[in-house]
Amino acid sequence: MTALVQHVASGVASGGIYGSLALAIVLIYRATGVINLAQGELATLSAFGCWTLVDHGWAFWPAFGATLALSFGGGVALHALLLQPLRNSPLLRSVLVTAGLALAVNGLDTWIWGGASRSFHGPFSASAVTAGGVALSKQDLGVAGVSLAAALVTGLLLVRTKLGLGLRAVVSPVEARFAGVRVGALAAVGWGLAAALGAVAGMLAAPSLQLDPNMMQRVLLYAFAAAALGGLLSPVGAVVGGIVLGVFLDLAGAYVHRIGGELRPATALAVLAGVLLLRPNGLLGGTAPERA
Amino acid sequence: MSLLELRDVHVRYGEIRALRGVTLSVELGDFVAILGANGAGKTTTLRAISGLVKTTGEVFLEGSKLFRRTPDGMARLGVAHVPEGRGTFTTLSVLDNLRLGAWTRRGTSTRDLAHVFELFPLLYERRERRAGTLSGGEQQMLAIGRVLMAKPILALLDEPSRGLEPVVVHELFEALRRINEGGTAIVLAEHKPALALGAARRAFVLENGRVAVGGDAADVRGHELLRVGPES
Numbered sequence: 001m002t003a004l005v006q007h008v009a010s011g012v013a014s015g016g017i018y019g020s021l022a023l024a025i026v027l028i029y030r031a032t033g034v035i036n037l038a039q040g041e042l043a044t045l046s047a048f049g050c051w052t053l054v055d056h057g058w059a060f061w062p063a064f065g066a067t068l069a070l071s072f073g074g075g076v077a078l079h080a081l082l083l084q085p086l087r088n089s090p091l092l093r094s095v096l097v098t099a100g101l102a103l104a105v106n107g108l109d110t111w112i113w114g115g116a117s118r119s120f121h122g123p124f125s126a127s128a129v130t131a132g133g134v135a136l137s138k139q140d141l142g143v144a145g146v147s148l149a150a151a152l153v154t155g156l157l158l159v160r161t162k163l164g165l166g167l168r169a170v171v172s173p174v175e176a177r178f179a180g181v182r183v184g185a186l187a188a189v190g191w192g193l194a195a196a197l198g199a200v201a202g203m204l205a206a207p208s209l210q211l212d213p214n215m216m217q218r219v220l221l222y223a224f225a226a227a228a229l230g231g232l233l234s235p236v237g238a239v240v241g242g243i244v245l246g247v248f249l250d251l252a253g254a255y256v257h258r259i260g261g262e263l264r265p266a267t268a269l270a271v272l273a274g275v276l277l278l279r280p281n282g283l284l285g286g287t288a289p290e291r292a
Numbered sequence: 293m294s295l296l297e298l299r300d301v302h303v304r305y306g307e308i309r310a311l312r313g314v315t316l317s318v319e320l321g322d323f324v325a326i327l328g329a330n331g332a333g334k335t336t337t338l339r340a341i342s343g344l345v346k347t348t349g350e351v352f353l354e355g356s357k358l359f360r361r362t363p364d365g366m367a368r369l370g371v372a373h374v375p376e377g378r379g380t381f382t383t384l385s386v387l388d389n390l391r392l393g394a395w396t397r398r399g400t401s402t403r404d405l406a407h408v409f410e411l412f413p414l415l416y417e418r419r420e421r422r423a424g425t426l427s428g429g430e431q432q433m434l435a436i437g438r439v440l441m442a443k444p445i446l447a448l449l450d451e452p453s454r455g456l457e458p459v460v461v462h463e464l465f466e467a468l469r470r471i472n473e474g475g476t477a478i479v480l481a482e483h484k485p486a487l488a489l490g491a492a493r494r495a496f497v498l499e500n501g502r503v504a505v506g507g508d509a510a511d512v513r514g515h516e517l518l519r520v521g522p523e524s
Contacts, residue, residue, distance in 0.1 A: 162395075165388060165391055165392060165395075166395070168383075168384060168388070169381055169384065169388075169392055169395075171381075171383060172381050172382070172383070174363075174379070175379045175380065175381050176364075176381075176392075177362065177363040177364040177367075178342075178363050178364075178367060178372075178373050178374075178375065178379050179364075179367060179392045179393065179395045179396075179438070179442075180364050180367030180368045180395050180396035180442075181364060181392070181395055182364055183364065233383070
């Protein structure tokens with residue numbers, strides 16, 4: 001029983017990271033109709049940025065905050081430079097641009113920081129706290145707490161603010177324009193928010209994965225599976241999908257031979273394919289309105 | 293000075309000339325019907341005003357020439373456009389749709405919301421439901437509710453009666469009358485002349501992308517172009 005609770009806690013922690021990145025994917029998909037294939041590489045770039053600040057003597061949390069701000073600005077700038085000029089082109093072109101962006105960012109990381117893995121000391125210790133007779137890793141609890149807090153803040157922004165209403169409206173860009181919404185500006189904000197959420201995922205994942213330019217490639221696959229589980233349009237679904245997937249993969253890895261190791265990405269891929277085939281609107285998602 | 297003025301406006305869809313020199317004006321607080329057969333240019337006229345299609349010619353709003361028009365820009369200038377098909381946000385709730393109606397204004401006034409719900413009590417009952425789950429008539433009520441929230445100087449409505457039961461149409465036109473009495477000028481593209489001329493003060497009849505006749509609604513009523521069609 002103790003081991004089960006520990007695996008669930010560990011699954012919630014890794015699921016929180018998948019959920020944060022899945023939420024970033026969903027935000028961009030809702031705002032622009034584009035699946036951002038560079039989301040993982042952008043998260044890695046943010047993690048490298050945070051590592052550099054810490055390496056220059058910054059404490060972790062100020063570096064975390066500065067990285068969020070820089071990532072937000074970077075996301076807005078990327079939208080303005082790469083995506084906005086393609087706003088009247090077929091969506092496939094924008095998706096291909098994000099594929100190119102992923103390669104470019106990966107190359108940039110390798111050029112600046114090299115390809116070797118680096119230790120990234122996060123804010124949470126590897127020691128355990130005991131609750132109800134069960135020893136839980138502070139790292140797992142901290143990662144789960146921060147990623148869920150990021151999701152909660154994003155959710156409140158979407159539901160409680162006028163900016164959030166606009167971000168939810170641009171999923172129907174034609175109707176949004178009729179309402180007077182500046183669709184391009186809000187799509188840029190969506191990219192900024194997504195980049196910041198990706199940064200959260202990257203900075204939380206780096207201590208356990210080791211920082212290298214390819215660090216988030218597997219995590220991106222898990223995030224796609226989580227977003228698909230949530231229906232691609234649902235921010236809540238993305239976070240729930242991430243946690244469900246994280247817990248499922250950890251439990252399966254613990255109790256089914258090999259799945260936790262070599263077959264973990266293949267299992268996530270099977271979940272992704274299964275959801276897309278059997279329940280394309282996900283567990284919580286709705287039908288996407290047509291985009292013009 | 294007219295509220296809106298179109299001077300010699302042309303629109304082409306490839307080889308097809310959809311508008312061929314349309315000239316018309318809308319006065320402050322006016323209620324204008326745009327009539328004509330299918331393909332005459334009614335929808336294109338509204339789309340030309342909103343900047344949804346490329347035009348040549350001149351468009352003036354409150355005396356100022358508008359050089360580059362976009363739907364969101366026109367909304368911010370106080371021109372609300374309810375396209376055919378209602379233009380509601382199907383994935384959002386009724387309440388969020390109404391809040392988006394007031395997007396170009398500062399904040400959402402509870403008094404305005406109460407006014408919409410007084411006019412359309414059904415919308416209050418369904419305020420938490422997704423707009424996409426509403427019936428056609430309810431979606432049209434929502435679209436007009438959004439116009440009320442926007443408090444525009446000019447509302448463009450494209451075929452609001454299409455596909456609706458007569459009792460719902462009566463309710464909608466009553467709402468349009470009240471919006472107009474509140475000072476909003478209305479331009480209504482409609483395929484049912486009797487219905488539109490019953491509500492409008494002035495009318496323009498289009499034929500093949502040109503204004504064939506325009507004037508007071510009572511004078512236009514007997515025009516030969518309006519005598520055909522089962523729904524007239």
